[in-house]
Every structure is written in C-alpha cells, then in structure tokens.
Amino acid sequence: MSQMKHIDNTPSTPGKFKMEKSPYNRLRVHSSLAKLTFWSFVFLGAIFVFFYRSPSSSSPVTSDLNRRSLRTNSYGGPAWEKKVRTSAKIRSRNGISVLVTGAAGFVGTHVSAALKRRGDGVLGLDNFNDYYDPSLKRARQALLERTGVYIVEGDINDVALLNKLFDIVPFTHVMHLAAQAGVRYAMENPSSYVHSNVAGLVSLLEVCKSANPQPAIVWASSSSVYGLNTKVPFSEKDRTDQPASLYAATKKAGEEIAHTYNHIYGLSLTGLRFFTVYGPWGRPDMAYFFFSRDILKGKSIPIFEAANHGTVARDFTYIDDIVKGCLGALDTAEKSTGSGGKKKGPAQLRVYNLGNTSPVPVSDLVSILERLLKVKAKRMIMKLPRNGDVQFTHANISLAQRELGYKPTTDLKTGLKKFVQWYLSYYGISFPVFGST
Numbered sequence: 073m074s075q076m077k078h079i080d081n082t083p084s085t086p087g088k089f090k091m092e093k094s095p096y097n098r099l100r101v102h103s104s105l106a107k108l109t110f111w112s113f114v115f116l117g118a119i120f121v122f123f124y125r126s127p128s129s130s131s132p133v134t135s136d137l138n139r140r141s142l143r144t145n146s147y148g149g150p151a152w153e154k155k156v157r158t159s160a161k162i163r164s165r166n167g168i169s170v171l172v173t174g175a176a177g178f179v180g181t182h183v184s185a186a187l188k189r190r191g192d193g194v195l196g197l198d199n200f201n202d203y204y205d206p207s208l209k210r211a212r213q214a215l216l217e218r219t220g221v222y223i224v225e226g227d228i229n230d231v232a233l234l235n236k237l238f239d240i241v242p243f244t245h246v247m248h249l250a251a252q253a254g255v256r257y258a259m260e261n262p263s264s265y266v267h268s269n270v271a272g273l274v275s276l277l278e279v280c281k282s283a284n285p286q287p288a289i290v291w292a293s294s295s296s297v298y299g300l301n302t303k304v305p306f307s308e309k310d311r312t313d314q315p316a317s318l319y320a321a322t323k324k325a326g327e328e329i330a331h332t333y334n335h336i337y338g339l340s341l342t343g344l345r346f347f348t349v350y351g352p353w354g355r356p357d358m359a360y361f362f363f364s365r366d367i368l369k370g371k372s373i374p375i376f377e378a379a380n381h382g383t384v385a386r387d388f389t390y391i392d393d394i395v396k397g398c399l400g401a402l403d404t405a406e407k408s409t410g411s412g413g414k415k416k417g418p419a420q421l422r423v424y425n426l427g428n429t430s431p432v433p434v435s436d437l438v439s440i441l442e443r444l445l446k447v448k449a450k451r452m453i454m455k456l457p458r459n460g461d462v463q464f465t466h467a468n469i470s471l472a473q474r475e476l477g478y479k480p481t482t483d484l485k486t487g488l489k490k491f492v493q494w495y496l497s498y499y500g501i502s503f504p505v506f507g508s509t
C-alpha cells in the first residue's frame with residue numbers, strides 16, 4: 073500500500089519540478105490546471121450524457137440482451153477443462169463426440185441424454201436465457217449432470233469460448249439446437265431471433281469451418297419454413313420462400329447460410345425441420361404446455377380457428393421420435409471435407425422433415441388434455457391471429473424414413489399422456505388422472 077503511494081507521488085518526468093520553480097511557469101501551470109479542470113468537467117459531462125441519455129443504451133435490443141443474460145460467464149482453468157474433457161469423452165467403440173448447443177433446452181436435453189446413454193461423448197452449451205422459466209432449464213441441467221453431461225454456460229455468439237471448446241475437444245459432431253424458438257414471440261422481440269438464429273449460427277459455423285478436424289453439423293430448422301405453402305403433405309422439394317413469421321424467416325435464412333458454408337468450406341451440414349415437438353420436459357411457451365396449466369387453473373384457453381371456421385391443425389411430433397431422427401442424422405452424417413478453413417472437396421448438404429405425418433386439429437388436442445386432466449377446458453374460440461401462425465402443417469417424411477431410418481411411432485394421445493404424467497409430477501400436482509384413458 074505504502075509502496076503504491078510512493079509510486080503515485082513520483083513525478084513521471086523530473087522536469088515538471090523544475091518548471092514549477094519559476095513564477096511565470098507557476099502561473100502557466102495554474103492556468104493550465106484551470107483549463108484541465110474545465111475540460112475534465114466537460115468530458116465527464118459528455119460521458120454522463122452518452123451513457124444515461126443515449127437512445128442505444130436504453131434501446132430494447134441492448135437492455136433485452138443484457139436482461140436475458142446472454143453473456144458468457146467466466147470459464148477456464150484446469151478444473152473447468154477437466155470437466156469439459158470428461159463430459160466429451162467417448163465411452164463406446166465407434167462412439168462420437170458431440171457438442172450439443174441448447175443442451176438445457178427441450179430437444180437438447182433429450183438428445184444429450186440419449187447420446188450419453190449409448191456411450192458417446194457429449195458436451196452441452198447453453199446461455200440459460202429467460203425466454204421461458206430458467207428454473208426448468210436448470211432442472212434439465214441437473215438431470216443431465218446426473219447422467220454425466222456437463223453444460224458450459226455461454227452464448228453461441230461467443231467465438232472465443234467456442235474456439236476454446238474446440239481447442240480442448242476435437243468434436244466429431246455438433247448438434248446445434250440453440251435457437252430463439254416460438255413463432256408468435258418474434259413480433260415482440262425480433263432482435264433476439266436475429267441474434268440467435270442468424271448471428272449465432274454464423275459464429276458457430278465460422279468456428280466449425282476453422283476447426284481441425286472440421287465437425288459434421290446437424291441443426292434444427294423448422295416446419296415453419298413452409299410458411300404459406302398449401303401443397304400437402306409438405307415435402308422437402310416444396311417451396312419455402314414464403315415465411316409467415318420472422319422466426320420462420322430466420323430458420324429459412326439458416327438453411328441458406330448452411331448452403332454457403334457447405335459450398336465454400338466443405339462443412340457437412342444437415343438441417344432438420346421439426347414439426348411441433350412436444351413431450352415431457354417440454355417448452356412452457358408451447359400451446360399443449362400452457363393449455364394444460366390453464367385448464368388445471370380453470371382459466372380460459374384461446375383456441376385459434378381459420379377463416380370460415382376453418383380448422384387449425386398441427387403435425388404434433390413426440391420427443392422420443394424426434395430424438396431418434398436426430399441420432400439417425402448424426403449417424404449418417406458424412407465427414408466435413410475441409411481443413412484449415414479451406415474446402416478440399418464436395419461435402420454433404422441435407423434437409424429432412426421430422427414430423428408425424430398425422431395432423432391433429434388444435435381442438436382435438438384440447439379434448440385429449442381434458443380427458444387426461446379430468447377437467448373441462450374453458451374454450452375461447454378466436455380467429456387465428458396474423459402474427460405468424462399458419463393454418464396447418466403436415467410432414468411428408470419419406471426422405472427421412474429412407475435415409476435416416478426415421479419412423480415415428482407415438483400418436484398424440486399416447487404422447488400427451490406421458491407429458492401430463494411428467495407435468496403433474498414435476499409441478500407436484502397430485503390427483504387421480506390416469507386409468508380412464
């Protein structure tokens with residue numbers, strides 16, 4: 073401390089003392105001191121105005137990104153690296169090592185657990201943002217930790233962190249599931265979709281392209297890319313240039329970005345178009361989830377219908393079927409061909425529908441929930457809002473069937489029963505619900 077003081081009082085140049093000895097110089101020093109004080113105030117004032125009045129600092133974008141804790145927490149150190157290595161360690165013959173982004177998310181948790189179960193190395197990455205209740209994400213994290221999967225807390229836009237992870241583990245695969253999901257929320261917070269689904273994807277692909285070896289990447293696109301397409305069932309060959317929401321547009325952009333990185337850098341890329349995935353540990357922002365909550369609370373639920381009382385339907389797909397599709401995609405993914413950021417030859421570029429091939433009207437979904445929950449829903453029929461929803465989705469899955477061995481086996485009634493079972497036990501709600509179905 074005293075040493076510090078000594079250092080602070082030492083003039084940087086001896087000449088300064090000499091100058092002070094002349095009265096003329098003293099005058100000059102005083103006047104420059106006054107000037108210095110004046111300008112310091114001006115400068116501090118400017119800083120104050122910039123930080124407290126600047127529109128950008130209080131813009132919804134900045135404050136939202138801060139609020140949603142998208143920043144990477146501290147990382148590094150031998151203990152942290154050991155956790156990363158242990159989690160990503162392959163424990164079976166022919167196993168793969170996978171970086172799963174969005175590992176604390178709904179699909180991410182299930183895929184990570186399935187990979188770990190069969191002996192693959194798995195490292196999770198998640199920013200734990202508060203788009204929906206983060207305590208559910210923490211509970212999923214705890215679940216994964218028990219199976220030996222460690223989740224690094226960080227954002228996919230953090231290139232330094234991603235590079236560090238690739239320095240520690242030569243991942244053979246990336247399962248990229250981190251995204252801003254939800255069709256309707258895109259009108260409330262458009263920038264979060266660009267941040268995660270466009271910028272985040274690019275930053276991840278930048279790191280993958282430079283990694284040595286380059287990993288093969290499987291990532292989550294969405295059925296929403298079919299947008300206003302009316303040809304059913306939706307086939308991968310159908311047009312996808314009429315997105316009905318910004319969410320859909322960012323997923324479509326992702327498919328085009330994937331094409332670019334495949335073309336320039338030889339990255340092996342597989343996009344999976346998920347069709348309204350549901351099940352235990354699901355997302356509370358999705359209709360089946362909050363319908364269950366509100367039916368139990370006796371709150372009315374808005375059920376959308378199209379013009380002229382047209383039915384709104386979804387090709388609801390059960391999580392276990394989706395997991396099988398994801399694993400099938402990882403297992404059939406060919407290696408990327410580039411190295412050192414340079415393409416060495418053509419690489420695989422694929423897109424698949426992962427749906428259930430059996431659309432169910434939303435009103436039927438509610439009837440199933442009523443039976444499972446033994447509570448009559450207060451239905452509030454509403455016109456389908458013009459905020460991104462499409463009237464129906466229906467997947468043609470023959471391509472995934474042929475090339476990934478994908479074969480969904482769970483109908484909505486069976487899948488919802490499993491969801492409701494989980495929901496009641498997770499939220500500690502006990503009453504006799506089962507038996508009658």
Ligand SMILES: O=C(O)[C@H]1O[C@H](OP(=O)(O)OP(=O)(O)OC[C@H]2O[C@@H](n3ccc(=O)[nH]c3=O)[C@H](O)[C@@H]2O)[C@H](O)[C@@H](O)[C@@H]1O
Pocket residue numbers: 253254255293294295296346347348349357358359360374375376384385386434461463
């Ligand atoms: O398949 C997909 O690609 C998308 O599936 C879901 O989107 P969505 O099908 O709109 O799922 P929900 O928000 O759960 O809505 C399910 C159905 O319920 C309807 N709904 C939703 C909310 C509501 O209040 N009332 C209502 O009738 C919707 O119109 C829709 O037909 C996911 O939220 C997206 O992240 C995903 O990408």
